Amino acid sequence: xxxxxxxxxxxxxxxxxxxxxxxxxxxxxxxxxxxxxxxxxxxxxxxxxxxxxxxxxxxxxxxxxxxxxxxxxxxxxxxxxxxxxxxxxxxxxxxxxxxxxxxxxxxxxxxxxxxxxxxxxxxxxxxxxxxxxxxxxxxxxxxxxxxxxxxxxxxxxxxxxxxxxxxxxxxxxxxxxxxxxxxxxxxxxxxxxxxxxxxxxxxxxxxxxxxxxxxxxxxxxxxxxxxxxxxxxxxxxxxxxxxxxxxxxxxxxxxxxxxxxxxxxxxxxxxxxxxxxxxxxxxxxxxxxxxxxxxxxxxxxxxxxxxxxxxxxxxxxxxxxxxxxxxxxxxxxxxxxxxxxxxxxxxxxxxxxxxxxxxxxxxxxxxxxxxxxxxxxxxxx
Numbered sequence: 001x002x003x004x005x006x007x008x009x010x011x012x013x014x015x016x017x018x019x020x021x022x023x024x025x026x027x028x029x030x031x032x033x034x035x036x037x038x039x040x041x042x043x044x045x046x047x048x049x050x051x052x053x054x055x056x057x058x059x060x061x062x063x064x065x066x067x068x069x070x071x072x073x074x075x076x077x078x079x080x081x082x083x084x085x086x087x088x089x090x091x092x093x094x095x096x097x098x099x100x101x102x103x104x105x106x107x108x109x110x111x112x113x114x115x116x117x118x119x120x121x122x123x124x125x126x127x128x129x130x131x132x133x134x135x136x137x138x139x140x141x142x143x144x145x146x147x148x149x150x151x152x153x154x155x156x157x158x159x160x161x162x163x164x165x166x167x168x169x170x171x172x173x174x175x176x177x178x179x180x181x182x183x184x185x186x187x188x189x190x191x192x193x194x195x196x197x198x199x200x201x202x203x204x205x206x207x208x209x210x211x212x213x214x215x216x217x218x219x220x221x222x223x224x225x226x227x228x229x230x231x232x233x234x235x236x237x238x239x240x241x242x243x244x245x246x247x248x249x250x251x252x253x254x255x256x257x258x259x260x261x262x263x264x265x266x267x268x269x270x271x272x273x274x275x276x277x278x279x280x281x282x283x284x285x286x287x288x289x290x291x292x293x294x295x296x297x298x299x300x301x302x303x304x305x306x307x308x309x310x311x312x313x314x315x316x317x318x319x320x321x322x323x324x325x326x327x328x329x330x331x332x333x334x335x336x337x338x339x340x341x342x343x344x345x346x347x348x349x350x351x352x353x354x355x356x357x358x359x360x361x362x363x364x365x366x367x368x369x370x371x372x373x374x375x376x377x378x379x380x381x
Contacts, residue, residue, distance in 0.1 A: 004297025004311060013078055020082040023055065028086065035087035035345070037352040038257045041363070042214045043089030044168050046126070052090070053123025058097050062105065066113060067121035073303035077252065077296060084256035085263070091214065092168050096120045096127040098251065100173055103191075103244045107232030112193070116171075128196065130160040130174030130218060131241070140175070141185045141238060145220065147178045147192065153226040154178070156194065159219045162362075166203050166216040169196055173244075175237050189237035193229040194220070210340060210355060242309065251299070254319035255291045257360065258326040261349035262288075265330050268346060277333045284329055291319055310374055317370040320360045327353040 009017075027033060033048055052058055060076045062068025083090050101120055104113050119125035136142045145158025156176060166172060172194050179188030196203065200223040206215040232240045262284065269277040294315050301308050330336065330350055337344075338351035361367045 004294060005300045006293070007074060007296045007300050009074070009078070013075060016075060017078045017082060020057070020079055021086075024082060024086045024088060027051070033089050035260050035349075036089070037087060037260050037349050038356040039087040039089050039091065040084060040094050040253045040257070041091055041164055042212060042356065043087070044091040044165050044214065045089035046092045046123075046168060048089050049092040049126070050123040052093070053121060056121075058093055058123055059101055059117065059121040062101055062117060062121065066117035068117070073299045074296070077299045081252045081256065084252055085259055087260040091165055092126050093120065093123050095129055095164070095169075096125060099129065099244050100127040103173065103231065103240065106243065107191075107236075107240050109228070111228060112231070116193075125171070126165070126169040128163045128166040128169040128172040128216075128218070130163055130172040130176075130194065132160060132162045134159060134161050134217075140241075141189070143175055143177060143189070145174070145176050147176045147190070147225070149178075150224075153224055153229075154192065156192070156200075156220040156223040156225055159217060161215075161217045162206070163216045163218050164214050164363075166196060166218050167205060167213070172196055172218065173231060175241055178234055178237075186238040188235055189241075190234045191231040191237045191240055192225050193231060194223060194225055198223055198225075200224075208355060212355075245309075245312075252292070252295055254316045255288060255295060255322055257356070258323045258349075258353040261330060261346070261353045262326050264346045264349055265326075265334065268334060274333075280329070280333060284326070287322055291315065291322055295319075313370040313373040317367050317374065320367055323360050324357045327357060 028035070032051070033043075033045060036043055049058070056069055057079055059066065059068040060071050060079060061073055062070070064070050097120065101117055104116060116125060120127075130145075131140060133143050133145060135144070145156065145160065147154040147156050156174075158176070160172075160174065163172065174192050174194050175189055176192050177188055178190040182188060194201065196218070200221040202219040202221070204217040204219070205213045206217060207213045266278070266281050266285075269281055294311070298308050298311050298315055301311070327350060330346070334346070336350045337347050338354060339347055340351045342348040342351065
């Protein structure tokens with residue numbers, strides 16, 4: 001089994017929370033952005049990301065020599081919580097901040113760090129993550145996008161799908177087969193940084209039935225990638241990718257995607273004096289509090305350099321069920337008329353949460369795959 005530490009916020013951290021909250025409330029009042037559910041994936045606003053960069057809040061934990069603040073992982077957790085609680089549009093820089101930066105600091109070259117990290121910190125450089133493929137499903141190691149070695153670099157052919165915000169991103173860290181498929185399909189995979197504006201790259205939107213767009217298909221047709229854009233060691237892409245996923249699966253975004261709806265529900269129940277409804281809502285809040293403590297514990301272990309693959313998978317799998325339960329609980333407690341263009345906040349949040357909820361079980365690893373990871377990890381111990 002595993003254990004996670006209990007984290008107590010310091011006075012300085014609570015003051016930082018108030019600073020972030022004041023910034024967000026100021027820009028809400030100005031109309032800089034509008035609260036929405038699932039904002040970390042579907043709320044892409046490059047202009048707002050640049051505002052956050054100006055505050056020094058992208059790459060918060062990174063070394064100062066790359067533009068970071070060298071603050072703690074818990075400080076970043078607080079920052080992320082506040083963004084998600086108010087439904088701020090942070091999707092443009094999200095993957096670069098959450099995954100690409102830590103990946104480059106652990107496995108990248110100094111040349112890569114000096115080139116990319118300062119741009120990410122300023123909110124001027126965005127990354128997509130090139131993982132899923134049309135015929136791979138949850139079997140990620142079966143990817144067929146391939147790289148052929150040529151003088152000075154690699155020629156890439158293949159495609160990726162469900163690539164979030166590729167249409168706004170400048171680059172994508174992409175899992176590619178650099179060696180022929182052998183007996184062990186996890187071998188021979190590498191991570192390459194691909195310029196999404198390079199010749200031979202085609203990005204095709206995958207739109208929701210509502211017309212919303214953040215997923216994409218990305219096609220590579222003889223795309224040249226120079227040698228200096230290989231991340232880490234050739235053939236080590238699978239292990240590097242697993243390390244990267246630890247940052248993806250355990251954060252507060254796995255429990256707070258539908259928080260604006262829950263917050264609006266509770267506010268409405270209070271206004272109505274609905275004691276029975278508040279009793280049911282309190283059960284939801286207790287589940288959220290428990291999940292939050294798990295998530296913060298994982299963040300602390302990450303800060304200390306510990307192994308979190310199994311607890312991160314657990315947080316993500318339980319968090320998925322929790323997030324998906326919020327629209328159903330709301331439906332049972334109050335009457336809503338879900339529409340994306342609705343004037344009432346609860347109606348709009350209900351529509352956003354209901355339409356986005358099916359995707360929660362896929363992104364970051366399907367629930368079935370995560371259950372398998374947790375079971376194998378526990379049995380293995």
